[in-house]
Amino acid sequence: MTTSSTGAPTSVSTGFAAIADVLAEQAIELPSWAFGNSGTRFKVFATPGTPRSVQEKIADAARVHELTGLAPKVALHIPWDTVDDYGALRAYAEGLGVRIGTINSNTFQDDAYKFGSLTHVDETVRRKAVEHHFACIDVMDATGSRDLKIWLADGTNYAGQGDLRGRQDRLAESLATIYDRLSGDQRMVLEYKFFEPAFYHTDVPDWGTSYAQVSALGERAMVCLDTGHHAPGTNIEFIVMQLLRLGKLGSFDFNSRNYADDDLIVGAADPFQLFRILFEVIRGGGLGRDSEVAFMLDQCHNVEDKVPGQIRSVLNVQEMTARALLVDRDALAKAQADGDVLGANGVLMDAFYTDVRTDLAAWRESRGLPADPMHAYAVSGYQRRIETERVGGTQTGWGA
Ligand code: PSV
Ligand code: MN
Numbered sequence: 003m004t005t006s007s008t009g010a011p012t013s014v015s016t017g018f019a020a021i022a023d024v025l026a027e028q029a030i031e032l033p034s035w036a037f038g039n040s041g042t043r044f045k046v047f048a049t050p051g052t053p054r055s056v057q058e059k060i061a062d063a064a065r066v067h068e069l070t071g072l073a074p075k076v077a078l079h080i081p082w083d084t085v086d087d088y089g090a091l092r093a094y095a096e097g098l099g100v101r102i103g104t105i106n107s108n109t110f111q112d113d114a115y116k117f118g119s120l121t122h123v124d125e126t127v128r129r130k131a132v133e134h135h136f137a138c139i140d141v142m143d144a145t146g147s148r149d150l151k152i153w154l155a156d157g158t159n160y161a162g163q164g165d166l167r168g169r170q171d172r173l174a175e176s177l178a179t180i181y182d183r184l185s186g187d188q189r190m191v192l193e194y195k196f197f198e199p200a201f202y203h204t205d206v207p208d209w210g211t212s213y214a215q216v217s218a219l220g221e222r223a224m225v226c227l228d229t230g231h232h233a234p235g236t237n238i239e240f241i242v243m244q245l246l247r248l249g250k251l252g253s254f255d256f257n258s259r260n261y262a263d264d265d266l267i268v269g270a271a272d273p274f275q276l277f278r279i280l281f282e283v284i285r286g287g288g289l290g291r292d293s294e295v296a297f298m299l300d301q302c303h304n305v306e307d308k309v310p311g312q313i314r315s316v317l318n319v320q321e322m323t324a325r326a327l328l329v330d331r332d333a334l335a336k337a338q339a340d341g342d343v344l345g346a347n348g349v350l351m352d353a354f355y356t357d358v359r360t361d362l363a364a365w366r367e368s369r370g371l372p373a374d375p376m377h378a379y380a381v382s383g384y385q386r387r388i389e390t391e392r393v394g395g396t397q398t399g400w401g402a
């Protein structure tokens with residue numbers, strides 16, 4: 003039993019049992035690139051055991067799923083994860099108990115894209131970028147992936163460098179051509195980011211621009227919200243609420259940040275923000291069987307081991323989801339209706355401060371999972387094995 007900020011018992015303790023089934027519906031996609039080496043422009047540190055192929059990345063992702071039951075999908079990045087036979091890759095992944103998730107396009111590492119890709123003034127460059135997305139859709143057809151994720155590095159560094167309006171119009175036309183190529187239940191998700199690598203303007207800087215662009219396309223085009231892509235102080239949960247309200251929240255790229263697009267372990271920098279975001283997800287119907295919102299991670303492990311880094315990440319999402327599910331929504335609604343400012347805030351904080359770790363450990367054990375997946379990984383010998391076996395070849399990395 004816990005008590006509220008007023009000292010009275012709350013229904014938070016009505017308990018964990020009530021949320022167990024919803025928790026079981028949580029499915030998180032791991033980014034293949036989280037298992038590769040990454041770093042900053044100053045240095046990329048190589049780590050023993052780092053995958054040398056997409057198959058080894060998938061094997062690591064499958065290990066995270068095996069120990070947590072939380073990560074049944076792996077997102078790929080094309081061309082980083084190029085293989086000859088995507089049908090065979092799909093079978094390989096499924097043989098390890100995971101599926102291929104979102105396909106991420108890449109129009110930011112080719113010299114042709116120096117001044118833009120889907121927005122470029124030159125029709126030939128735009129065509130090249132559009133055709134890369136067609137190739138990504140071919141990959142989706144073979145892997146059974148539902149989502150094509152587009153993050154663009156397009157933008158300018160100096161005022162006057164580009165025609166902002168012209169670039170937006172060309173973007174709309176390029177996106178429409180790509181969207182028309184999707185079939186069945188395939189979707190496009192358009193990610194926004196307010197800076198970097200362009201530092202004056204980016205062509206999809208914010209949720210409003212992404213929303214305007216995808217709304218013009220149709221109902222299978224949605225917004226992707228990367229939690230690290232906002233100016234400091236932005237109320238991200240408000241954006242989550244608004245996009246769910248508009249039926250346009252397609253997916254998350256979860257990570258955490260202290261300064262910029264840090265891509266740190268989700269929930270590491272600001273667990274309370276993660277809690278607030280997940281509360282709005284739940285409140286808006288974004289979690290559960292009927293939701294189409296994809297929960298992806300977009301992270302880089304520059305100095306920590308990558309597999310346990312991903313295990314920690316999905317566990318953090320689960321822990322804050324559990325706390326957000328424990329919010330006494332009736333009590334909250336009543337306090338809000340009564341204008342009880344501190345009472346309403348107290349209801350939320352009671353759930354946030356509830357330690358769910360023991361309940362989660364028991365919940366995992368009841369499903370045949372290790373109570374402590376971090377510990378289970380540490381004693382499993384997997385890290386030692388990959389460090390011994392993965393010698394020779396070229397380690398994969400962000401941008402390679
Ligand atoms: C670059 O900011 C970025 O981190 C975007 O968030 C993409 O989702 C990711 O790279 C992979 O392309
Ligand atoms: Mn992202």
Ligand code: MN
Pocket residue numbers: 228230231263300
């Ligand atoms: Mn990013």
